Amino acid sequence: MINILKYKIEHQIKLLTLLKNEPDWRSFVSKGAIDRFKTALLESETYICEYQGEIVGYIRALVDGFGVYVSELYIAPPYRGNGYGAKLLSKIKQAHPDQDVYVLSDEDQYYQKLGCQRVGSVFKL
Numbered sequence: 001m002i003n004i005l006k007y008k009i010e011h012q013i014k015l016l017t018l019l020k021n022e023p024d025w026r027s028f029v030s031k032g033a034i035d036r037f038k039t040a041l042l043e044s045e046t047y048i049c050e051y052q053g054e055i056v057g058y059i060r061a062l063v064d065g066f067g068v069y070v071s072e073l074y075i076a077p078p079y080r081g082n083g084y085g086a087k088l089l090s091k092i093k094q095a096h097p098d099q100d101v102y103v104l105s106d107e108d109q110y111y112q113k114l115g116c117q118r119v120g121s122v123f124k125l
Contacts, residue, residue, distance in 0.1 A: 002084060004091045007046035007058065012038060014055045015048060018076060025074065047091050049075065049084045059088040061101075068096045070103040100124060 005011075016034070019025040028037045041060060045068070049057040057075035061068050070092060075084050093101050102124055 001051075002056075002087065003050040004087055005048050005050060007041055007048050007060075009042065011048050011055060012041070015041070015058055018055055019074070022074075022076075028072075044071070045092065045095065047088055049079075049088055051079060051084070057084050057088060059085075059092060061092050063096065063099070066099075068092060068099050068101040070101065073103070 007015075016029055016038075020029050027033060045061040045063050047059050048055050049059075056079040058072070059070060059074075060072045061070045063069075070089070073085055073088060075088075089101075089103075
C-alpha cells in the first residue's frame with residue numbers, strides 16, 4: 001500500500017538520499033544547490049509517495065493564485081509503472097480543485113499517456 005503525504009522536514013534525509021542516487025537529479029542535491037533545494041521543498045507544495053515505509057517518489061509544485069505549476073515529479077525506477085506518479089499528480093489537483101494545474105515537463109510521452117492536454121510548452125491536467 002502506498003501513502004501520499006505532505007512533505008515535512010522529517011522526510012528530508014530519505015528524499016535527498018533517494019535523489020542522490022539518480023544522475024539526472026544530482027543538480028538538485030549538488031553542493032551548490034542543496035540548501036536552495038531544501039528550502040524550496042518546504043516552501044513549495046510538496047508531497048512524498050511512501051511504499052512500505054520508504055520514500056519512492058515526490059512531487060513539488062509552485063502555487064501563485066493563478067495556477068499550480070508542477071516543477072518536479074519523480075518516482076524511483078523500481079517503482080515506475082505502478083501509477084504512483086499519477087497518484088501524486090492527483091493529490092496536487094485535489095489540493096487545488098479551483099485552479100488549473102500545469103506540468104513543466106521533459107517527459108512529454110508520460111503526460112500524454114495520462115491524457116494531459118498540451119497547452120503551449122506545458123501540459124494541463
